[in-house]
Amino acid sequence: MTVRPAGRHWLLVWGTVFVCSWGGNQFSPMLLLYEQREHFSPVFVTSLLGVYVLGLAPALLVAGSLSDRHGRRPVMVVGVVAALLGSGMLALGGLNGAFLVAGRLLSGVTVGVAMAVGTSWVKELSQSPWDQGADRSAGARRAALAFTLGSGLGALIAGLLAQWGPYPEVLPFLIHLAVTAPFLVIVARAPETNLLGGVSGPWWRQLRVPSAGHRRFVRVVAVAAPWIFLSAAVGYGYLPTRLAAATGENGLLFATAATVVALGVSSLVQPLAKRLHSPRSARGLVTAVFVMAAGLALVTGAVAVQSVWLGIVANAVIGAGMGIALVSALLEVQAIATDRDLAGLTGVFYAVAYVGFLAPAGIAALAGAVPVTTILLVVTALAVVAGAVVLASSRRYLQRPPA
Incomplete structure (x- = not known):
């Protein structure tokens, strides 16, 4: 049996996270396709973003805690299936x-x-003894990059095929099936890092995440988290439906471009997050929330003046905020969590973050009674308030730097 070189084990799990993220985001640029070609109602199409969260939130909360007790590999195989x-x-x-x-x-x-x-698995494989050369932030950066690149490529391929390819409702998903299937074998080759063993008692008692009550998590991380995917859902999920008149027959192309720009910028700025982050402050998260608020303000302007180019700029700004927020938040989580609940707390963080994906459905429901620009202005104002809360709380609940 060939032994994989030291320091490369994390790539096996990185690739698995990549293809799973691809599968999760390949639907986003196709919202217009189902609305315009398949004639599903706008409310139904937009609600599918919320349906995604209904599957995602329980998985985040249950899978992380179970893998903390029974190992990363068996739970990750379920994710690939x-x-x-x-x-x-x-x-x-x-x-x-x-x-x-x-x-x-x-x-x-x-x-x-x-x-x-x-x-969590990528983080654990990005430290001793698996990767002796990695720095302390490598796990968070690698995991965030797998998510953003996978999400971006999935959206790019699906969007281009939806705009110009044959069988646009089918082919993107068949490609993803072909790419993902080998990872049933690949993930089984990754070293198991959680060897603590299971705990006794009913399975639901194993879902407790003690670190979720940490004041730093509750007052800082959990306040910033929803804005990560709220801004994303509004920027490249909802905005293309509001610019349909301006984009015309190129609506799917714009939706794809908006998604790729946001996630591409997010990937590019993630090394910056390492420099912004400090265990003695939350300056990375504070910066990220204010940047995402600026992006939401630009989305409001793009809707008001029906500007495609302003919509692209808005998604670039949102992507910058997302990239900084993802890395900074994961570094916070990894410093707060214990060895027994790292995956569990990571799951809680992402569950809180993905609540933001419900925003487009809420905006669409209110849009019949309140102008969309008014709703978006209120959302932007709330983001600014959240940034101020994170700033104030981070000063009060200082995080001890890891030893």
């Missing part, structure tokens, strides 16, 4: 909306497992 089933259901989505709902639920499950378990 969910990715395959999810893309299979989405490939049938053009036949019936029920397949879209099932596919989105399963996509949520696979991303939930990848974020909670995969992120």
Whole structure:
């Protein structure tokens, strides 16, 4: 049996997180396709973003805690299986909306497992004894990069095929199936890092995450977290539906470009987050929330003046805030968590963060009674308030630097 060179084990899990993230975000640029070509109602199409969260949140909370007790590998295999089933259901989505709902639920499950378990696994494989040369922030940066690059590539391929390719409702998901299937074998080759063993008692008692009550987590990380994916969902999920008149027949291309720009910028700025982060302050998270608030303000302007280019700029700014927030928040989580609940706390963080994905459904529901620009201005103002709360709380609840 060939022994993989020291320091490279993390790539096996990195690739698994990458393909799971691909599966979770390949649907985003296709919202207009289902609305315009398949004639599903705008409310139904937008609600599918929320359905995704219904699969994702329980998976985040359950998978992380179970892997803390029973190991990373078996739970991660379940995530890969969910990715395959999810893309299979989405490939049938053009036949019936029920397949879209099932596919989105399963996509949520696979991303939930990848974020909670995969992120923790990458972190553990990015330190001694698995990777002697990695610095302290390597795990957070690698995990965040796997998520953003996977999400971006999934959106890019799906969007381009939806705009110009054959069988746009089917082919993107078949490609993802082909890419993901080998990871059932690949993930089984990654070293198991959690050797603490299970705990006795009913399984639901194993879901407790003691570090979730840490004041630094509650007052700082949890306040900043929802804005990460709220800004993303509004920027590249909801905005393209509001600029449909301006984009015309190029609506799918704009949706794809918005997604790729946001996630591409997010990937590029992640090394900056390492420099911004400090265990004695939350300056990385504070900066990120204010940057995302600026992006939401630009989204408001893009809707008001129906500007495609302003929409692209808005997504670039949102992406910058997302990239800084993801790395900074993961570094906070990894410093707060204990060895017994790292994946569990990572899952809680992502569950709180993904609550933001419900925003487009809420905005769409209110849009019939309140102007969209007014709603977006209120959302932007709330983001500024959240940034101020994170700033004030971080000064009060200082985090001890890791030994």
